[in-house]
Structure formats: structure tokens, C-alpha cells
Amino acid sequence: MLPPLPVVSPVSAEIRLTYVLRHFRQAYQAVPVVSIGYASQQPQVEIADCAGSFFAEQQPYPAPPNVREWQGRQLPIFFDSSPEKLLLELLPNGRAYIHADLISAAFYLLSGWQEYFSDERDRHGRFPYSASMQYRYGFVAVPVVNYYFDILKTAVEHVTGQPLHPRCWANGASFATFVTHDIDELRSAWKTPAKAALRSGNLLKFGWQLWRHFTRPDAWNNLELVQQTVAEYGAKSTFFFLPEHRKSANGTPNADYNIRQKWPQLAAAIGGSEVGLHASLGTAQHGGRLKRDEHRLQHLRNDVKAYGIRFHYLQWEPRITPFLLHTLLYEYDSTLGFAEHFGFRNSYCLPFQLFDFTTCKSFDFLEIPLNVMDATLHHPNYLQLAPEQILPALQPMFQEIERFGGVCTLLWHNDHFDPANETTGPRQFAELMQYLHSRNTAFVNGYDIWEAVM
Ligand SMILES: [Zn+2]
Helix, strand or coil, X not given: CCCCCCCCCCCCHHHHHHHHHHHHHHHECCCCCCCEECHHHCCCEEECXXXXXXXXXXXXXXXXXXXXXXXXXEEEECCCCCCCCCCEEEECCCEEEECCCHHHHHHHHHHCHHHHHCCCCCCCCCCCHHHCHHHHCCCCCCCHHHHHHHHHHHHHHHHHCCCCCECCCHHHCCXXXXXXXXXXXXXXXXXXXXXXXXXXXXXXXXXXXXXXXXXXXXXXXXXXXXXXXXXXXXXXXXXXXXXXXXXXXXXXXXXXXXXXXXXXXXXXXXXXXXXXXXXXXXXXXXXXXXXXXXXXXXHHCCCCCCCEEEEHHHCCCCCCHHXXXXXXXXXXXXXXXXXXXXXXXXXXXXXXXXXXXXXXXXXXXXXXXXXXXXXXXXXXXXXXXXXXXXXXXXHHXXXXXXXXXXXXXXXXXXXXXXXXXXXXXXXXXXXXXXXXXXXXXXXXXXXXHHHHHC
């Protein structure tokens, strides 16, 4: 199940610096030329070198972080060997010293090191939240790498005497929101009430459900409603379609619809909305199957390839999947969030590029991290938030994204627009959208993000 670790080379300090500083420069507008590095380079902003041989080895976890305060927030600081010293020391001669190795810490989290080198996977082949540093040290809802960059930004401002501003989005909006829908089921709304009627012996009700199923449109065949609901907030939907309707080998379902039969109706329902590929079970580890899914969708769309992709069940194998997306020339992926908890899987709230441990370079495609999925909020295996707890639980995360000019990626499945869903349904979605709209977010789709960033 778990592919063996590929041959990897040590990640030198120079490679870590290049990777992290490129993301730092993308996070702010017009960063002036300033040297940032380790002591041997005699830079204007000097970073303490504390990673030792960690990046020459293959251990998934570094030493536990120290907790330091930065602007009123408690932050986990990895690679911090002098906790008695100030985190940031601003010197009068146009220099600054950061007494923890924030470059290595940022590299560790952003690159996805822990999941690449960890052997832990769950029954769907995913790196489990419970095996993450975010879980262990309780920082999943804090974009820690953005805070590291905030410290670096303060040092750069001191050295150059110029203020830095986070990047901004369409019409000057301070953050962006990416509303997405994975289309798994279009014809199964009747099943739960029908089963309940049968179980309680109410044959009349059961018969009515069956009759309704065969004669009326299913409540989950609702993409026009989804598209219109989202458009009412001035927002755009991105629909990820699942071109495989056969179950996976272990019986886990893919789509409950046949995309080839349904396509004319679906295409009409979503109008000009963006279409992405929702790649079926097993494809995250199998280039041939992924290519087959891609062909099926592309064929229906007059040979137009989708720009973006998200894997069904958020399946992702860090040792294989990024390589497949890079090879198949996707512009972006939006799979990387934890199914078990909302927040920041790579501790970063902006789109970024994953690191290729076999070549020591960035992958070309953009990762637009997934922040929250409807099912995560209320599910037997995940969280069990009451409906009125959802917005208050998510608000601090939204505020972090707004603070750093990031992208808030929501996944609301079409079946969660069914009014019968009272836990993570249309009402809860409306509350989140009203909040985001009130904060003047820029509502964008995946292509808009790719165009703005790349
Ligand atoms: Zn799915």
C-alpha cells in the first residue's frame, strides 16, 4: 500500500533558503532586494543555523518546538536551539538577527516533509491528521509559516526602512475565497429516508420514496441550484466532476452517476462555471488510471483539459501524487487539507508549490490548500459540531487568512445543499458565505488564483 521511499538527496541549507524565500517574496508586494541567510553569507538578515543534520536524514519529525510569543500569539518554533535569546533582534546598523532557524522550520512545514517521510497512512491511504505535528502540538488552525514570514517581514522592514504589504486580490480585496463542490452523488437523496421507512416498517412511506425516486428528479440532482446559490453572493463555483462510477476494489464508492450519460444536463446546469477533475479512488497512486479519468472528462468537453484537480476522499500519496500532477501538467491541485480537521495542512494560507525531494526543486503546479470541507464539521469519524457552532469554530481561521492575504478554500458538496441536511446543509453554508461576503473577500475560482499567482 505504502510505496517505498524514493532515493532522495540531502536538502542543503542553500536549497531550503531558495525554496522558502521564493514563497516569502510571493507573499508580499514588491519585496526590496535584501540579503537573508546564514552567518557564512554575512547577510543583512541573519538566520540562526539550528537544523544540524536533520535534512540530511529521513526522520519524519524534528525535536519538539519551543513555544514563543509573537504579537500576542503563541507559536510553535521548530529548530530553535537558543530559546533564552530574543526571537528577533533588530540591530541599529541596518541589520537584524533571527535567533531560531525559521527558514528550516518553514521548509519543514511547507514542503510536506512529515508526510513524505512518515510511514503512517489510514485505510484510505492518507497521511492521518493524528500523525501530524499540527495535531500533536495543536496548531492546525494557525498558519504558522505565515507567522514565520511575518517575523521575517519585520526584519526586512527594519533593514530596508520600507513597509511591506501582503499581496492583494481582485479589486483590492485583502483576501480571496475559493468555493468548490466535489460532485460525488446526484441520485441518492432518496436512499436514507427510504431505508429509514423500511426499517420502521412504514411500507407506505417506503413505497412513496421508491415511486418518487423513479418518477421525479432527485434532490441531489441540484447543480443549477448550487450554482445560483453561490452566485447570489457574487461568488463563482468550481465543480469537480468524478468520471468513474464503478466502486473501488475494496467497495468504497466513486460517483453514483455515469458522467457520459449525464454530461449534457450537467453542463447546462452549471453554465460557465469552472470544471475540475475529481479523480477517482486509486488514481492518486496510479498514473494510468488518472490519465483515464482525465480522458473521460476531457472527451466530454470538446477536448478541453481541466486546469485543476482534487482527489476523491482527499486521497494523496506524497511520494507519488505530486509527481503525477507535475507530469500530467496540471495547473493546480486543491486536495491538501486534513479530512479530520479544518485548518492548514502545510501551515500556510496562500497557494504554494510543493517540494520535489527527488530533484530538490519545486513542482510546477500550484497547490491551493483546502481549508474546510462540509463533512469534516459533522461526521461520525471527524468533528461533531452542532449547527450553531460551525461559524464560531471557523471564524478564527477565516481571520488568520484575512490577516495574511490568503485564500480561503471551501468544499461544500452538492448533496449538502439539500434542505433536508440540517447539520452541514444550506443554512450553515449561507452563514459562512454571509460572513465572508461581509469581510469583502474576493470570490475567485481556481483559474483566477493560478493566473494571479503564477
Ligand atoms: Zn469525492
